[in-house]
Amino acid sequence: MSTDFQRAREALGARLRELRTEAGLTQRQLAQAVGWAHSKISKLETGRQTATATDLTVWCQAAGFPEAAVELKAGLRRLETQYRSWRRQLASGHKGIQEALLAQEQRTKSIRVYETSVVPGILQTPDYARHLFTHGARLHRSPRDVEDAVRARMRRQEVLYQRGRKYQVIVWEAVLHAGVGGAAVMRGQLDRLAGVVGLDTVSFGIVPFSAVLDLTPKHGFWIHDDRRVTVETVNAEMELKDPLDVDLYLRLWEHYEQLAVHGPAAHRIIARARAAVDA
Structure with missing residues (x-):
């Protein structure tokens, strides 16, 4: 995986973490709310896994920021463009x-x-x-x-x-x-x-x-x-x-x-x- 691609994935994960913490949720609480394994939350936030467009929608709704999904999906498209x-x-x-x-x-x-x-x-x-x-x-x-x-x-x-x-x-x-x-x-x-x-x-x-x-x-x-x-x-x-x-x-x-x-x-x-x- 290219360094540029990984850095972009980490940046997307950092934004997801910001939304979660602004909502006052721990990783385990968010995982329980959306029905995911705790490990998935951790991997997404640290850039070890790439979110799908559906993941982003679910995350933003659970964190109480549904409007942020548009921004994040645009970021995902940029991520899918390997630079x-x-x-x-x-x-x-x-x-x-x-x-x-x-x-x-x-x-x-x-x-x-x-x-x-x-x-x-x-x-x-x-x-x-x-x-x-x-x-x-x-x-x-x-x-x-x-x-x-x-x-x-x-x-x-x-x-x-x-x-x-x-x-x-x-x-x-x-x-x-x-x-x-x-x-x-x-x-x-x-x-x-x-x-x-x-x-x-x-x-x-x-x-x-x-x-x-x-x-x-x-x-x-x-x-x-x-x-x-x-x-x-x-x-x-x-x-x-x-x-x-x-x-x-x-x-x-x-x-x-x-x-x-x-x-x-x-x-x-x-x-x-x-x-x-x-x-």
């Missing part, structure tokens, strides 16, 4: 993260990816990945295990050729013009993307600059088997499992999928970006 800071994840470098992602992706049959500013890791060339890892380590002041991380990222790409898996990748056209690593790196990366178009296990689409956007590009996200979503920010990675959150991202995905071009049209956009690099 993992890069500072902690990168304490031992990038390689371990890549290996963990490989293990996750081997258990996943369908992945939908949307990116607005960077080529997804599963489609990166070694040089493109090397540039990102080098500067990511500098930004986060983490151990520089760049070459090990690059090799681990390339191993992740083996799943692209395994039957029974489906990757659906959409990028905003800006990704093709970001200039990561300079002209030579981008030439190789654009050639790699051109080769991806047509793979049986990969659907690669581009939202062109000319698309009429009802929803702005916002941030990138990954949807795994339509059950969980990962979102990366500068300082952390979030994992969303709440069905309402997953449904929101699925609807956002469908919006961009309708705007994206594939096949020959995607090839033409990549070719234009390649020509711009050569100019």
Whole structure:
């Protein structure tokens, strides 16, 4: 369990304890009032067990603060969003993260990816990945295990050729013009993307600059088997499992999928970006 997740659970437990003590109830008295084991009260208050939405409603009613349930349920939803800071994840470098992602992706049959500013890791060339890892380590002041991380990222790409898996990748056209690593790196990366178009296990689409956007590009996200979503920010990675959150991202995905071009049209956009690099 991540440290960030545990701290959030402990904070929720502390709020439950405040409500109980404000009501003048001991743990045993509250347990008797709601018909729970005393141990459950203790575990909830100390963050050793995660409350359900029903638990929160029952607790607040028994303590005489039914209106507090709304606040606590909002906190529970935040708790169910696992927040993992890069500072902690990168304490031992990038390689371990890549290996963990490989293990996750081997258990996943369908992945939908949307990116607005960077080529997804599963489609990166070694040089493109090397540039990102080098500067990511500098930004986060983490151990520089760049070459090990690059090799681990390339191993992740083996799943692209395994039957029974489906990757659906959409990028905003800006990704093709970001200039990561300079002209030579981008030439190789654009050639790699051109080769991806047509793979049986990969659907690669581009939202062109000319698309009429009802929803702005916002941030990138990954949807795994339509059950969980990962979102990366500068300082952390979030994992969303709440069905309402997953449904929101699925609807956002469908919006961009309708705007994206594939096949020959995607090839033409990549070719234009390649020509711009050569100019």
